[in-house]
Amino acid sequence: GQTECSGVATINTIERNKISTIGFTIPGAETRLSAEGEIQLRGGHVFKGYWNNPAKTAETLTEDGWLRTGDVGKVDNEGFYTITGRIKDIIITAGGKNITPAEIESALKFSPYVSDAVVIGDKRKYLTCLIMIDQENVENFAQERRIPFSDFASLCAAPEVVALIGEEVAKVNKQFARVEQVKDFRLINILLTAEDDELTPTMKLKRSFVEEKHKGLIDSMYRSEAA
Template identity: 60%
Template sequence: LKEATWLGRVAYDAGLKVGQKRAAYLKTLARVPLYLKCAFFVFDNLVFRNIRRALGIDKCRWLSTAAAPIAPDLIDWYWSIGKPMYEVYGQTECTGIATANLLDDFRIGSVGKAIEDVEVVLSEEDEILIRSPGVIKGYWNKAEKTAETIRQGWLHTGDVGRIDDDGFIYIIDRMKDIIITAGGKNITPSEIENQLKFSPYVTDAVVVGDKRPYLTCLVMIDDENVTKYAQDNDVPFTNYTSLCHTQEVQDLVHGEIEKVNVKFARVETIKKFRLIDQLLDAEDDELTPTQKLKRKVVNEKYADLIDGMYQGG
């Protein structure tokens, strides 16, 4: 979109506003006014159809996501371009999906309600527990792991969540990933990280702050988009590492972080950040097979870099 013509960008911005208004009706299962249908039809043919085709979702009636928590802004964006997206939830240990949003019974931001024959409750620690015929009997030759995960027929998912009065389930974060600051404030890092990853210049990020006075962040930039930004702005660099250390790229990422900071309470804002200046691939220990940063590995490998952000206050 940044490479589109001026007229194309104007059409996209105007169309997105129309799409957002239309989506607001659809999300409440209300009838979309005729004028809004007509306006969306125009922008759909001018802009959105090409975007959906480029993403490979032009033949889909609706989309479903069940991986890591997804930023609400991204879900809203898909709705706005004409493809409703619904979250579902499950684990290998419960043989797939345990909860789902249905086309006529959904709530944005939730992973839906428990599906048929599945029970979902919260423990005293707000951990999500699942009981169903699909829950595994145990792990092969791992009695200790089985006893830790499955107790009295309930699968302990390791996810913290909440359930509203209508039975919709919301995933907050992994229990082991919740940050408790030095001031005793509980922080959900994935919420902040997902907002950061909404930036075209950020591939992934790890928020740090457990037992620390404030939050900091390690950022992995998007090589392609940041390289193009540098080239378009005549920023001199020789390789990925030198690109990360240019003042212009540092300022670029700082600006993206500031855009995210305004969405959160003061205690949840990122005070300092560092860029991971190595171009990582799937063979590196820091990345999962799906190119996501491993929180534990990153915290260990870049401990000195992290500690440096807390020296001197």
């Protein structure tokens, strides 16, 4: 858990638990969701502030003592909390809708053909996505159908592969409200490794780095928006 929380604030017990949640609030602790959907904590387990750093303390604690965890989440009618993303990653569309991209990205990564995904859309009219395909599974798909390709880039460029990923995106879109649906996507056609700056040590795409490096790809998905 978070050091500033001095331990746990929610728990799943043997008697009362739900898979994929972080549990319910423990006795003596308080948990709430802010207007932005951030999970916030309060109680004797929450620290009083940073030593000789009032500015940092003010950033981390609300005026009435709630700890800003930085995690975005939701709570069900039984009091079980689920973390859906990080507050710093929240997308605010041009229409003012707050969207947690991690939920959409996680759904996309359930596809055997998608290795990773980065949803784009901050200050935009609609969402788009950069997708890194699963090399092994997509290669098998192409070989079984005798789709010609010579390298990773040509595999990503194959119309049949683009159509395949489009079908996967369409399946995921059915799980979300219209404003949360991905309207367009592009495939990252460079085979990345752990040594690449675009990936974390756990082989996840770095959102800010990817958005900067692939700005051209992103802009190509919003040309109609600018027109």
